[in-house]
Amino acid sequence: MSSDVRFTDFKSDKQPTWCPGCGDFGTMNGMMKALANTGNDPDNTFVVAGIGCSGKIGTYMHSYAMHGVHGRALPVGAGVKMANPDLEVMVAGGDGDGYSIGAGHFVHAVRRNVDMTYVVMDNRIYGLTKGQASPTSREDFETSTTPEGPKQPPVNPMALALAAGATFIAQSFSSDAMRHAEIVQEAIEHDGFGFVNVFSPCVTFNDVDTYDYFRDNLVDLGDEDDHDRHDYDAAKDRILDASKEYQGVIYQNENSVPYEEQHGLTENMADIPDGAPDDAMDLVREFY
Amino acid sequence: MPADFNWAIGGEAGDGIDSTGKIFAQALSRAGRHVFTSKDFASRIRGGYTAYKVRTSVDQVQSVVDRLDVLIALTPRTIEENLDELHEGSVIVYDGERTTMQGVEIPEGMVGLDVPLQSIAEEKGGAIMRNVVALGAACAVADFPIEHLDSSLEKRFGGKGQAIVDNNREAARAGRDYVHENFDHEFDYDLETTDNDYVLLNGDEAIGMGAIAAGCRFYAGYPITPATDVMEYLTGRIEQYGGHVVQAEDELAAINLALGGARAGARAMTATSGPGIDLMTETFGLIATSETPLVIVDVMRSGPSTGMPTKQEQGDLNQMVYGGHGEIPRFTLAPTTVAECFHKTVEAFNLAEKYQTPVYLAADLAMAVTEQTFAPEEFDMDAVEIDRGKVVDDDTIGEWQNEKGQFRPHALTEDGVSPRSFPGTTGGAHMSTGLEHDELGRRTEDTDMRVEQVDKRNRKVETAQEREPWEYREFGDTDSGNLVISWGSNEGAMVEAIEFLEEDGVDVRFISVPYIFPRPDLSEVIKDADDVIVVECNNTGQFADILEHDALTRVKRVNKYNGVRFKADELAEDIKETLSQEITA
Ligand SMILES: Cc1ncc(C[n+]2csc(CCOP(=O)(O)OP(=O)(O)O)c2C)c(N)n1
Ligand code: SF4
Numbered sequence: 001m002s003s004d005v006r007f008t009d010f011k012s013d014k015q016p017t018w019c020p021g022c023g024d025f026g027t028m029n030g031m032m033k034a035l036a037n038t039g040n041d042p043d044n045t046f047v048v049a050g051i052g053c054s055g056k057i058g059t060y061m062h063s064y065a066m067h068g069v070h071g072r073a074l075p076v077g078a079g080v081k082m083a084n085p086d087l088e089v090m091v092a093g094g095d096g097d098g099y100s101i102g103a104g105h106f107v108h109a110v111r112r113n114v115d116m117t118y119v120v121m122d123n124r125i126y127g128l129t130k131g132q133a134s135p136t137s138r139e140d141f142e143t144s145t146t147p148e149g150p151k152q153p154p155v156n157p158m159a160l161a162l163a164a165g166a167t168f169i170a171q172s173f174s175s176d177a178m179r180h181a182e183i184v185q186e187a188i189e190h191d192g193f194g195f196v197n198v199f200s201p202c203v204t205f206n207d208v209d210t211y212d213y214f215r216d217n218l219v220d221l222g223d224e225d226d227h228d229r230h231d232y233d234a235a236k237d238r239i240l241d242a243s244k245e246y247q248g249v250i251y252q253n254e255n256s257v258p259y260e261e262q263h264g265l266t267e268n269m270a271d272i273p274d275g276a277p278d279d280a281m282d283l284v285r286e287f288y
Numbered sequence: 289m290p291a292d293f294n295w296a297i298g299g300e301a302g303d304g305i306d307s308t309g310k311i312f313a314q315a316l317s318r319a320g321r322h323v324f325t326s327k328d329f330a331s332r333i334r335g336g337y338t339a340y341k342v343r344t345s346v347d348q349v350q351s352v353v354d355r356l357d358v359l360i361a362l363t364p365r366t367i368e369e370n371l372d373e374l375h376e377g378s379v380i381v382y383d384g385e386r387t388t389m390q391g392v393e394i395p396e397g398m399v400g401l402d403v404p405l406q407s408i409a410e411e412k413g414g415a416i417m418r419n420v421v422a423l424g425a426a427c428a429v430a431d432f433p434i435e436h437l438d439s440s441l442e443k444r445f446g447g448k449g450q451a452i453v454d455n456n457r458e459a460a461r462a463g464r465d466y467v468h469e470n471f472d473h474e475f476d477y478d479l480e481t482t483d484n485d486y487v488l489l490n491g492d493e494a495i496g497m498g499a500i501a502a503g504c505r506f507y508a509g510y511p512i513t514p515a516t517d518v519m520e521y522l523t524g525r526i527e528q529y530g531g532h533v534v535q536a537e538d539e540l541a542a543i544n545l546a547l548g549g550a551r552a553g554a555r556a557m558t559a560t561s562g563p564g565i566d567l568m569t570e571t572f573g574l575i576a577t578s579e580t581p582l583v584i585v586d587v588m589r590s591g592p593s594t595g596m597p598t599k600q601e602q603g604d605l606n607q608m609v610y611g612g613h614g615e616i617p618r619f620t621l622a623p624t625t626v627a628e629c630f631h632k633t634v635e636a637f638n639l640a641e642k643y644q645t646p647v648y649l650a651a652d653l654a655m656a657v658t659e660q661t662f663a664p665e666e667f668d669m670d671a672v673e674i675d676r677g678k679v680v681d682d683d684t685i686g687e688w689q690n691e692k693g694q695f696r697p698h699a700l701t702e703d704g705v706s707p708r709s710f711p712g713t714t715g716g717a718h719m720s721t722g723l724e725h726d727e728l729g730r731r732t733e734d735t736d737m738r739v740e741q742v743d744k745r746n747r748k749v750e751t752a753q754e755r756e757p758w759e760y761r762e763f764g765d766t767d768s769g770n771l772v773i774s775w776g777s778n779e780g781a782m783v784e785a786i787e788f789l790e791e792d793g794v795d796v797r798f799i800s801v802p803y804i805f806p807r808p809d810l811s812e813v814i815k816d817a818d819d820v821i822v823v824e825c826n827n828t829g830q831f832a833d834i835l836e837h838d839a840l841t842r843v844k845r846v847n848k849y850n851g852v853r854f855k856a857d858e859l860a861e862d863i864k865e866t867l868s869q870e871i872t873a
Contacts (some may be wrong), residue, residue: 013692042717046552046620057730058719064711066551068544069574069720075508075541078547079556080711082532083506087552087711108537123809166867253497267530270553272503275530282665283497287487288318 010045012062015214018053026174027121028057030198031090034184035063040088045174048077051092052128054200068210071102072108080178080258081114083269084259089116096126099135099155106157109178110164110193115258117187117194120157123202131205140206153203157197158239160251165211167192167256169235170249172212174200186249192256199245200260208254220255221248230254242243246278248285291345293430293477293719294355296420298339298369299362301332307444308360308419309340312426313488314440316344319779320482324349324780325490325659326853328369337365346480349627352858354752355680357477358429360422366390379475381425384419397518401425413455420456421602424463432479434464437694450654491629491777492559493584494667496521499557501672504583505531506549506556507579512566513524513597514588514653518559526660532789536764539564543571543584550575550582551720553710555637559585561653562605563594563603570613574648574722576616576745579706581647581677582634582642587823588652590851591667599851600654608648609805617745619752620644620804622650624761624779626772627667628661634672639756642677643705643748650804653823654853655777673717689715696727700740704747723868749806749832755771758808764797772869773802773810773843775831777853778823784856785863794864804831811839821846821866825853842871 010032023150035045042063050060051070058065064087068076077091080216098106098120109118125143126132133146136157140149161169164188168190173178180198187194199214222237223228235251238244258264297308313323315330324343330336341356343349356373360381366570367380374380376397382389384402403425405418405524412421420441427434441456486716489497499507507526509519523533531554536542542558549556560568560766565586567569575582588604590596603833608620619639623632629651636647680688682743695716699706709716712809713806723731732738764772764786774782779800789796797817801807814820814835822832836843846862847856 010334014732040430043714044712046711047718047719048548058721062717064717065719066548066578067723069722072540072544072571074552075536075544076548078534078551079506079508079545080552081548082545083549083554083556083835103535105541108541205350209368218730228712263532264527265532266710267640268553269531269549269555272505272555272607272674274674276501276503277667280501280669280672281664284487284664284669287489287493288487 001245005016005036005041007032008073010035010042010061012060014059016056016060017055019204021201023123023174023202024052024054024121024176027119027198027200028060030172030177030180030184031060031092031119033181034188035090037181037185038188039164040239044086045088045090046080047088048080048091049074050097052094052097054092054094054127055097065095066171070271071097071100072105073097074102074105077116078109078112078114082260082265083214085265086268090119091116092121094253095122095124095136096134097122097156097161103135103155106161107164110161110166110195113167113192113256113259115192115197115260117184118196119184120197121200122157122197122258123200123206124165125202125206127202127205137176140209156239161195161234162239162251166195166251167249167253168194168249169239170194170196171246172196172198173247174198175211176247179220183249190252190256217245221246221250231264292339292343293345293357293479294343294353295358295420295426295430296339296341296356297360297362297368298328299334300336301330301338303362304339304419305338305444306433309342309567311437311440311444312423313342314443315481316342317438317486317488318439319436320484320486321346322486322780323352323481323488323659323661326352327657337363337369339366341371341473345481346482349452352853353857355856358426358542360426361391362770363388366566367392367395373394377751379429380428381422399438399529401429401471403463403466405503408466409459411457412462413673417456417459418676420459421463424460425467428464428467429475429605431475432561433481434460435679436481443668445720455542485664486661487657487667488661489626490517490657490659491623491626491651492517492587492657493521493560494626494629495633495649495783496525496649497667498630499637500529501669502555502634502637503674504555504557504637505529506546507531507555507558508536508545508549509532509558509560510536510539510542512561513562514563514589514656515561515585517561517656518585518587519641539567540571543568546582547571547580548579549573549577555641557583557585559587560757561587561589562591565604565607573614575646575663576618577722578720579644579745580720581644583636583640583647583649583650585649587656588650596851598653598759600652600825600853601712601849601851603826603849605650605804605826608650609834615742617749618648618805620650622776622802622804623655624776624800624802626655627655627662629655630667632802638673638706639752642675643752644677644708645748650776652777655824669810678705678707680709680713680716685709685715690728694728697729698725698727698741698744700727703751704744704749741774753806758803758806761800761802766797768797770794771813771817772796772798772823772863773820773822773835774823776802778825781821781856781859786862788857788860789863791859792864794867796863809838815841819867820844821863822858823854825849844869844871
């Protein structure tokens, strides 16, 4: 780690192919700032990306990275962190990636509480496959595959996370650059699984959950000084309140003990001897 | 044929059949005898027939035979299930006082020993020890010194306190004494003991042990019969070496966790069985394209779908050789014995890292749950070599960076193998992806680069074909025109079948193949033979198909897919019959 890292050091020389105006630009910039602010550098950072427009983030950032299969970035990230707890691990993907095909992994990643940060670029649509309903799409949102709307209530990712025992739940808005970077930074600093759902508008396929919509409807929990993030019930009330879109850290469990700590994982597992361990014959003798 | 002794205990699942069988097997092994065990079990925990069989000899035993000398029957069904294997003079130990065993008829010609197992056990401290009383009775029949049971009873019950161990010892002796005092039948058995030291373990345990020896530090899995033992073995042991086992939420997560571990630089592994392999196949392609080393164990069982989860089959070969969308360079190794499970696991890790590609280890139920004795030297830890392949560090990374200082993880090399930089290495940051990519790992749809990267990845297989000894194991009469080929766990049965065939005046040359992909070139050997038979536990002859393709000629097949492994004597008969048949189109 070095102190003179700038956030642009996390930028790759590949030009993003996101549509001009896509929320993912802001989401990524915030992540890079947060990484730099927390004293990380590209060589000790591991970014795991999912599949989708959001998943392209791994290509545009510069760090050690893995671009997984659709929906399964979280277990990859957990594996990386368990095998080398010295690394700063960040996982990023879309709402389809994380809450549809990857929903099972999401719930278990939350309860596993590995010390990593999960950023979901929630545009409430499938972007890369050109505009189908996602699990966070509104019930009446018309798309190519749901001409009359999905007719199912959207998934509430924060409620899922809370129910699964999350130790850190936050939400941010990609175009509120300062706040977004600050919130991701808090997620990184959290000891355990830091979950940030980011409103990251899709300007091409979603004409409902737009920048204007979020600007008009976002309530910053930082402004509501009565919100105590350590108060589970208060967090629950806000999470279940469907009438508002919140920004900020909604819940944080102060007693969070990350998975690695609970399992005594401290070593870099890449370091192994040249041959079998010295006492390996003991493994054989057990079978006498 | 060595004089061997075949023993079994059978009853309902939940009757403690497994642990009783294991105690006996261990006692025999500690008495310097060779042991080969097999299990009949149903896919349920309580109720349902289950048996543990032990074959033992002073010479090495490598398979099961169609014969049972002594059977401890805890239920009437145990006798029914084993009728085919019981013979004139077989001894059946049973407890006639037990309600379910009252009025049980012992088949004609066999010797029924009605031993009040339960009453004796109660006298000695608890009904739960009735299996141990039965073991004592079996020792009397087999003329096997009861003292040899003591240490395995100690191993099994030591944790529960000395009193329990002592009670069990007494119970065993009471069972022995009851037989001596109440039956004046002369039994023909005399289980000789020797001074040899053997270890007794099964294939799953050997795989786990091989993994630790090979430096595997990260294991992620999801329970599935018959692969779970690998995970259970590693749990509690791998930690002593700084490693970790995770029970994932499913196989999709298991392989992705393992992939993450491998990507971070750990030697990582997952193990599953057929249905789990299906779920892992998507990620298998990612592993290959991202060139991440990973060992994936498939302990095969009867498929497709959930098939017969507790029964033997070698039906996933095609999946391991061809499975996955697109074309995937991979290695597939198939250990042929329990000891080979250890060696092939070590080799799998080296191949995975040397060639940066996924490696399948094709084990199967018969081998995974079979305990077998070996001299401890078979697991020579000093001989384990770890080759991590082309790993660069802070000092050596320079030669693999481009003029802009960017690392080239997918450099187009002559041998197809590129450098690897573990995360944390300065100047080595890069992305790994399943998308087609350039040398830097960045997505590309450039037609030339696509071709170059596909060629590069496949070149690894060619390089390995040249550099690695893709040897096979050979048995029998190497000059014989009768060629038998098999893969995986059929080796033991076939080696013993050769002896049965010799007795009948039939000579065979037997080749056992532990490498499926790539594999030794057998085309000339096949063409030179008069008759070729490929033996495997599946219906269609998946390996036979591959060999026909390699040699451009037809081969004969012996296939077994009823859920039971090959038995040596039965296999000899099948071979004889098949040799006399013509190939029909
Ligand atoms: C197994 C599998 N199924 C389907 C796809 C096709 N696919 C690619 S991206 C995507 C949806 C992505 O949506 P989201 O996660 O919301 O990301 P966005 O593109 O909106 O950022 C789908 C269905 C795939 N790549 N793999
Ligand atoms: S389609 Fe939507 S999500 Fe994808 S890049 Fe364009 S704006 Fe962004």
